[in-house]
Amino acid sequence: ESSVGEDGETVGWQEQAKLEASDGVEGDEFGSSLVIDGGTIVTGAVWAQNEAGVIGGRAYVFSKDEMGKWSETSILAASDSKDNAEFGYSVAISNDTILIGAPFDVARTDDDETNGAVYVYNHIGAGSSGNATWVQTARLSASDGPSGEEFHEFGHSIAIHDEIVAIGAPAATQGGGVYIYSFAESGWTLMNKIQYPDTISFGRSIAMSETALVATDPLYNRDGMAQSGAAFAVDADLPTKEIKC
Template sequence: MKSISYIRISAFSVFFLLILLGISSMAVARQPEACDVRLTAGDPVEGAEFGRSVAIDGNHVAVGAGNANAGSTSGAGAVYLFHRQGQRYIREAKLVAPDATSGAEFGRAVAIQGNLVAVGSRFAEAGGLEKAGAVYLFRKHMGSWRYEAKVSSPNPADEDNFGRALALQGNVLVVTSRKEESGADDVGAAYVFLHRGNQWVFSEKLTAGDPVPKAYFGQSVALRGNLLAIGARNADPEGAGAVYLFQRTGEGWKEFAKVIPPDGAKDDNFGFTVAMLGNTMAVGARRADPGGTEDAGAAYVFAVNGHTVDHVATLTASDGQKKDQFGQSVSMAGDVIAVGANRTDIGKNAGKKADQGAIYLFRRAGNSWKQIGKLTACDGLAGDEFGYSLSAFGNKLVTGAHFADSTAGAAYVLTLKP
């Protein structure tokens, strides 16, 4: 039987009314709280981490729970699919791997496009190896979601993390393998697959032009048109991190730029997350130290025009604190950039709500970006990590709080007001 998601009336619209009236400063004691729609698994279990990954496209929302049970297989992982009906989101399917194994982390990454869903399972069995990783594809047909294919690395190795991050567009699927040892430990790689006929066919392997050990090339990925961005959170210089840009030429991809932060420092994690919309790219650096505040985090905005990449803005939280991890997640919708800070402490007695999490919203204003809001969950508790994952489509923003409800997890669908 289908289950209806839990819905609450939100203060979100009130918050944006205040913005329209000119009250745009977020340095106030009381923050707006968001509960437009709250999603949970129909079969929650402690430790499932529902909300570890999220994706939205049109009226469909996909939420990954990397440690959920798959039938009698405990901790194998699952993805829950919801469909919008009016103001409600109806749970319509629970996807699991047909060859589910405990600890596979099916749902650690998820991408959705129309009636097609790709699910990363970075510790799945592949090529006879117990934890090589794989990606599973499901397609909606006549109202039902059906398993379509399983893809894996053409050169699998245990714990390469194949399936750590995904991008899906048209007939193109990009899968990262951030711990692949291409000549050195944890250099990382990405694989391009094409849908031809009824099959997903391996097309190309991508690596950084200047690979270094422990770079984790493939930490994140974003695909827009003929532009592909791949994050390497520990790439040089000095392990600050980088994003590599590739352009499609025919059916192949060619690296044309390595993007680094203008003020990068060791272990900033620049490239931990990346998002693109039009010619704008946003990159999260969750362990950056803006103003000397340790691991407060930052996000960087770049304009990509042809092969020219220009730094446009550096975004930070107006009330950023030590170890907030602003930049854990990033997503874009129109002229708004959303940045998750999953370890933000909330309230006057912040220690009681440590790591509750928050989302910061920035709007383009000419050639700059201005903070227009800070969102927290209306029912948030310490340790929820609201803002851990983000995905935007149109005026809808989905975020995961993977440790909510005693680590069973929750997700929220928010409506962005114009």
């Protein structure tokens, strides 16, 4: 939709590009998740297949050049890709760091428990074509993942601000949870796990700013209304509080 400005020129939103996977095939579900940071776009394709034939998902990075043209510059996949992990289900980016969630990744193959994982990629320079090169530098998973349970869904949602990352695990025991990590020279460290009483799927989606974190539970039962849902805001000075509509 567009409108006419004071000078008579048409202003508003106009399509600039249509982005597609260079190796896309039927059933990939390219566009499963999406994030943009400046001149970089990351989008997931949760059923994409890698070179080894594993249907574990992929993520695609697009960059905008000086002329404003978008082009695919990287294809990312988990170093330990597994069938049905749904790598690319969630994505987040901040400066030179990309995080990609695979909430159905099998972390313990002996009993087939799908705890989930988040993969961290860092930009380490430019390749021969001058485009960004992204390299996997870490794999994060819940240290308190389930024992004898089928799901945890760690990585269902991700938010990042500077060097602080929040990761949602809405199927974690006791109604779901949000894991907070920070980065230092020694690597990523789990700083906190946030949970809230009486939730069912806390951490289904997450947003974070410099001063606050908001996590949702769309299945939350409020005031006798089943699955009416709620969002919960957390900051450094106040306890978790429910945002009511």
